[in-house]
Amino acid sequence: MRCIILILMVLLLSSCGDDEPIGPITETGISLTGIPYSPEPFVLEAIPNFPLLEIPNDNPLTVEGVSLGRHLFFDPILSIDSTIACASCHDPKLAFTDIGAFSEGVNGVIGTRSSMSLLNIGYVYSGLFWDGRSPNLEEQAIHPVENILEQNHNWEDLLMELRKHSDYPEMFRKAFGIETTAGITQELTTKAIAQYERIIQSGNSKFDQVLLGTNVFTDQELDGYDMFFDRNELLPDAECAHCHTAPLFSDNTFKNNGLDSVDNLANFIDPGYGEVTGNIFDNGKFRVPTLRNIEITAPYMHDGRFESLEEVLDHYISGGQPSLNKDQILYRLNINEDQKSSLLAFLNTLTDTSYLENELYLSPFD
Amino acid sequence: MKYTTIFFIISTIFLFSSCGEDESGNLNLNFKATYGSDPLVMFNEFEYNNTQIRIAQSDMFISDITLVGTDGEVELDEINFIDFTNQNIDEEKAINGINLDYSDVPVGSYSQLRFSIGVPTSLNSQKPADFNSENPLSNSGHYWTAWNSFIFAKLQGNLETEADGAFDLGWFFHTGRNDLLRTIILPISVTIDKDVSESVSISFDHKELFSVGNNEYFDIEENPTNHDPTNIGPLSMIVDNYNSAINVE
Numbered sequence: 001m002r003c004i005i006l007i008l009m010v011l012l013l014s015s016c017g018d019d020e021p022i023g024p025i026t027e028t029g030i031s032l033t034g035i036p037y038s039p040e041p042f043v044l045e046a047i048p049n050f051p052l053l054e055i056p057n058d059n060p061l062t063v064e065g066v067s068l069g070r071h072l073f074f075d076p077i078l079s080i081d082s083t084i085a086c087a088s089c090h091d092p093k094l095a096f097t098d099i100g101a102f103s104e105g106v107n108g109v110i111g112t113r114s115s116m117s118l119l120n121i122g123y124v125y126s127g128l129f130w131d132g133r134s135p136n137l138e139e140q141a142i143h144p145v146e147n148i149l150e151q152n153h154n155w156e157d158l159l160m161e162l163r164k165h166s167d168y169p170e171m172f173r174k175a176f177g178i179e180t181t182a183g184i185t186q187e188l189t190t191k192a193i194a195q196y197e198r199i200i201q202s203g204n205s206k207f208d209q210v211l212l213g214t215n216v217f218t219d220q221e222l223d224g225y226d227m228f229f230d231r232n233e234l235l236p237d238a239e240c241a242h243c244h245t246a247p248l249f250s251d252n253t254f255k256n257n258g259l260d261s262v263d264n265l266a267n268f269i270d271p272g273y274g275e276v277t278g279n280i281f282d283n284g285k286f287r288v289p290t291l292r293n294i295e296i297t298a299p300y301m302h303d304g305r306f307e308s309l310e311e312v313l314d315h316y317i318s319g320g321q322p323s324l325n326k327d328q329i330l331y332r333l334n335i336n337e338d339q340k341s342s343l344l345a346f347l348n349t350l351t352d353t354s355y356l357e358n359e360l361y362l363s364p365f366d
Numbered sequence: 367m368k369y370t371t372i373f374f375i376i377s378t379i380f381l382f383s384s385c386g387e388d389e390s391g392n393l394n395l396n397f398k399a400t401y402g403s404d405p406l407v408m409f410n411e412f413e414y415n416n417t418q419i420r421i422a423q424s425d426m427f428i429s430d431i432t433l434v435g436t437d438g439e440v441e442l443d444e445i446n447f448i449d450f451t452n453q454n455i456d457e458e459k460a461i462n463g464i465n466l467d468y469s470d471v472p473v474g475s476y477s478q479l480r481f482s483i484g485v486p487t488s489l490n491s492q493k494p495a496d497f498n499s500e501n502p503l504s505n506s507g508h509y510w511t512a513w514n515s516f517i518f519a520k521l522q523g524n525l526e527t528e529a530d531g532a533f534d535l536g537w538f539f540h541t542g543r544n545d546l547l548r549t550i551i552l553p554i555s556v557t558i559d560k561d562v563s564e565s566v567s568i569s570f571d572h573k574e575l576f577s578v579g580n581n582e583y584f585d586i587e588e589n590p591t592n593h594d595p596t597n598i599g600p601l602s603m604i605v606d607n608y609n610s611a612i613n614v615e
Contacts, residue, residue, distance in 0.1 A: 051498075054499055281422075327522075
């Protein structure tokens with residue numbers, strides 16, 4: 001009789017497992033082992049003339065991981081009141097930036113710096129953020145969640161919400177093979193977001209097409225290109241390509257580009273990179289941002305002080321404001337209005353919105 | 367007989383294991399940036415042509431680092447990058463200098479240290495995108511598209527032009543192109559013994575880079591920048607001065 005009861009119980013439990021992938025509650029959360037775990041490698045197409053994208057060995061791209069990361073990226077659940085998603089400040093239609101000089105966090109709190117474009121962010125292997133305080137995408141993704149000026153959440157509560165969510169436990173299982181909901185951790189959450197961010201790529205601008213021989217510059221764009229890269233002795237050197245180097249249009253360094261004049265390097269209102277390195281000569285320096293899609297990422301600079309590219313060019317042509325560590329590359333340039341227009345025309349050739357045709361770059365919730 | 371066999375086996379193991387080990391030691395190359403006889407501290411003020419100068423950036427690729435000895439040559443490194451800008455932020459760090467450490471240097475006596483400032487022609491035909499992020503040549507900020515060349519060395523700073531403490535003239539010289547690659551040969555007397563570490567200290571006098579001879583120095587105010595491929599005079603001066611500016615201490 002006992003044997004019959006035992007067999008019936010085993011059958012009952014095993015049949016429950018077949019019909020319902022979310023298993024019984026255990027001491028370490030709800031079992032997820034009934035959900036198959038067979039991650040499929042995510043194949044990211046190489047972009048011509050770009051460096052090879054390097055993926056960390058401990059966080060390879062998978063279809064399931066990218067999908068989870070995409071959901072997390074667009075889901076306001078990451079904020080304390082479920083109002084602010086990563087995508088709130090990194091809107092795909094704006095080259096993964098936002099329209100404000102400073103980004104808006106929960107309860108309308110305004111941040112202190114402008115949102116950076118995430119296009120091609122996977123190629124940045126160190127010094128993320130305007131001030132370079134984060135060593136990689138995985139570590140970077142920790143901070144906006146708990147920043148009081150951004151999502152103002154705390155990881156402990158967020159993980160509880162994710163573990164109780166109707167969809168995320170299954171997605172984490174499929175992406176990372178966790179056995180119970182307790183396996184949903186900060187590490188895996190940020191890994192998924194990082195996987196998604198690595199696939200955010202743009203390399204199909206007119207500039208790229210010209211390099212590949214499938215398009216041609218207008219005369220005006222060509223003049224701008226020549227000045228940008230100092231390729232024509234008959235045109236002035238705009239000195240842009242010292243820092244905005246192709247193909248990513250950033251050399252991944254930190255510069256003082258002469259935005260503010262200070263008598264003492266300790267007097268920068270926002271010390272930027274210097275606050276991270278502890279080296280006073282780095283005060284007032286900020287990450288050189290990419291110029292890809294610069295046409296649609298206004299306003300400009302770390303504090304969004306310039307509303308148009310014309311203002312940006314005027315700043316650089318002026319040579320910028322003096323301070324001890326202003327980069328020597330900045331000096332008063334002899335560039336006239338026509339030449340400025342040529343530079344603008346060239347900068348506009350860096351626009352590429354073709355990535356928006358890829359549904360992975362859009363919200364899964366729309 | 368049994369003990370004889372065991373002894374033979376153990377002896378054979380020792381013999382082969384010792385044959386497999388190359389005898390080698392370690393070598394440290396210590397690079398110190400100076401301005402004349404003073405440690406070069408970034409943004410410090412130094413005398414220059416009866417005015418004052420500040421140096422804000424100095425870095426360079428160093429390549430084909432080779433020891434020349436009685437038994438031949440040993441290449442220590444194909445390419446490396448020396449960044450005084452981020453090292454020389456105070457006097458102590460400037461005095462400490464930048465260390466390149468090499469292990470597995472074959473034992474022997476070496477009489478020359480040879481290296482080039484810049485990127486060898488074979489590598490200079492490539493671009494930063496061709497290298498992984500661990501390789502110093504992946505640095506796109508040290509590539510100049512107009513020259514189809516890596517920037518071999520960057521030297522930047524400010525000059526006080528009117529004795530008013532303003533340092534209002536920014537200057538920068540970026541060398542590059544195959545014809546500006548220079549090879550330095552330094553006499554040394556180093557013996558590498560097994561498992562022993564030796565060090566060679568190399569000084570790099572930045573004032574000397576601007577020497578035009580007879581204790582006179584280049585007129586930076588007249589020509590504060592240069593990357594015009596048709597006028598590389600100042601750049602040639604700088605790279606030709608490496609021989610007198612770089613010495614073993």
